[in-house]
Amino acid sequence: MSIQEGESTPDPTGLAENLMDLNLNAAATDKPDATEPENFSPKKDKKPSRKGKRGGKKQHKKAAKSDSSSLDSGLTSSEQPTFTSFNGFDNTKSDTHTEELFVFGQRSFTDTDGGEHGLFAKTHILAGTRIISEPPILALIESQTDSEGVYAAFQKLSESRKQEVLDLRSVEQEVLLGHRDEIAQLIEDAEILEKKNERTEEESTILKAMKIDLDTKVLKYRLAAIFMTNAVSLRLQADPKGIPPNVPVTGLFPTAARLNHSCIPNVFMTWNSRIKRVTVHATRDIHPRDELTCSYIGTKTFFFPAEERRRLLVKWAFKCMCPACDTNHSAFEEHDANRCKLYTNQEYMDFFFSKRVEHPNPSASTPSRKTHTDPPTQYEYLLAEQTILDTIDVLRQEGCTDMELARQRKMLAVYVLPDLGKWTAALAHAKTTLLIAERCIGTDNPDIEETRKSKEMLGKKVEDEKRATKRR
């Protein structure tokens, strides 16, 4: 998932200048400078530093955390794909709800804040507020997200919507280097003809054709880079029309794409299949002028040390300078120690679930993990309970109050505490899970149904237990 931003549009090819010199620049080269309920307040670092430099930028995701790996695989192919048009969304006009109320872009902020791009809070935003609700401007089946597929979908947009796409920032992608070389060769060939003092009529015709070809190739290259940098995985269920169930679809969301990354994010972005929009919710209270940030690398933001996160953010050429990444920040050491602790906790939970998966609680669905022979011992169950409680505590200390908190509590409520017979505690965690999920993805997101059902099931179980106790 990714997000991006549009400043002076960096030409990922680095070829724009050459094109300008040759007077061959197409639309592709010029870019308008458009300009107990869970405590959701972080215990520290309320105002993460925003020194992050975007040599490139980021995106989302993932939940709607974008799954970059699937994108990558879709874009490597050099074969000519059959483009299937995706008709599930009306992308003829911008229909994004909201930001006017809560958010402004960097542009109006530049004088005081040094020229970075992103989305900033206009006003105090309460945890749980839906800040953005945005349909995709482009949505493609992931197997068709190569340069030809993106180009074909782009051509169907109106001029103004095309410009919205072109305004997005992009980062050079390794899988596109072949395209880049091809463009460089074309420029070289055109340059030779261009420099000839006298050209035959045939040469002039060839040069003209080369220029047109070059314009198209540069545009395709640029669109592919924009798409790879900014696209978000939609995880469609049986919708929308014409797309078989569970086919991965990837979308581009120009407003949400402006969100920058932070390892201490304050918003959560996800796909809502009911309203067919990406939503962005505040995961904690946000102060006026704070930058809105999400995680481009999903939960790896929480469970990986700074060095590893740096490596994962290369795809967006994003240098995160949040307090958990900025080695000069006074809180850096503490953050990094906490992330290492979270990593160790996660390793234990992986081990625990590898044993538990073959010995599930009959009343609960089981996580799909690798198999193992022995069921967890009572001691391992108790250790799992303590490990998750510790993870929740550390996440809160870190100011990380998004869906990962809900996931941890759900593990307790559904997979650990019931097996220990701790039904009342399980129900309490299930209730909190639901509260957190509602704040992060909204009460109308179908993904929340399973959490609701878990809570109801546990509520019934607790009542049953109470009745049984009375009878005794």
Ligand SMILES: [Zn+2]
């Ligand atoms: Zn960071």
